[in-house]
Amino acid sequence: MDAPQPPKITDEDLIAYLDGELEDAACRWIEKLLMTDPAIRRRLQELERTWELLEKLDEPVADDRLTRSTLEMVAVEAAREVQETSPLQGRRFWVRWLLVLGSLLAAAGLGVAVGWFLTDDPDRQLLEDLPLLENLDCYRQIDDFQFLKGLQERMLFQEDQSDEG
């Protein structure tokens, strides 16, 4: 019976080893293989070399213009946030002011009504005297007030109404 084969090393393991992402035991296992297997050593060197080549890429530098421009955008965003929240504050403001205005109008209306009752209004007096004014010509033809009262007591003024009834 053959002896069990040791687990085969994968590129994924080699890369994780290069990245320092393997546990100690796995690292020791790979290091042991590296010492004995030139093919694995070569694979590792190629991966390492390729990785180092990425340092040839440009490293763009963010200049002040970009910083300033970004901060300006953020400032605009902050202003927009303020604008979005201010209508709520404005609504409360107007509700408050409408209540105040309504109260003032109600008070004014009440004042007008009270004033109407308290002041002498010539039209109001005319209205109150209207029944007298309607019969003024008849009243002028009778000099005696007691005589008129006597007529009223005998209910003579209700004759027309009873006839109609």
Place this chain on the structure above:
Amino acid sequence: MVDPDVHLMLRVRDGDAEAFTELMRRYQGRVLLVLEHLVGSRDWAEDLTQEVFLRVYRARKTYTADAKFVTWLFTITNHVASNALRTKARRREVRLRGAANSSGSGRPLERFLQCSSGQIPARQLDKTEMRDIVRLAMETLNERQRMAVLLNKFEGMSYADIAQAMEMTPQAVKSLLSRARLNLRQMLIPYLETGRPPEAPPSVGAEELAS
């Protein structure tokens, strides 16, 4: 607090504009670097960098210090870049519909090599040429591979942090980085050693973009 940048971001959350400026000063270049190599255009990368920091600002009120700041920042960066590249791909698809046969190989590195390989025997490549080849090799990686490589190489992020930023498992990141680095090796080593065009890379892109 262990992560000083988390402390800065908490100050931003509380309305400290100076803290935001300081975070921008510290990270703007790093975000720009990742985005430029991800999208392949300086102007576009600058626009996206601004978008990233705008999103950081917008998200300030909901920020919680439950991860490293850099991980949170590059999660946003990854989202911004993915959205932008998806939008660009959709536009390109529309633009190219009906004109699919108009040009030759779509692989930039192959095009580059077709032009220059006859002039480049096994010789020392100059700095600019080397940079262009590495850049083109990077462009053969798909978006996710490129992002993982950039975060690992230039940000020194661990698999766990990359996993968090890219919303994957650490094991998936390990596989992703492994495929990316093997692709880079396959593209670059033969060229460096012989000046000959490398073999066509294995099918990168489709299966991982779908995942």
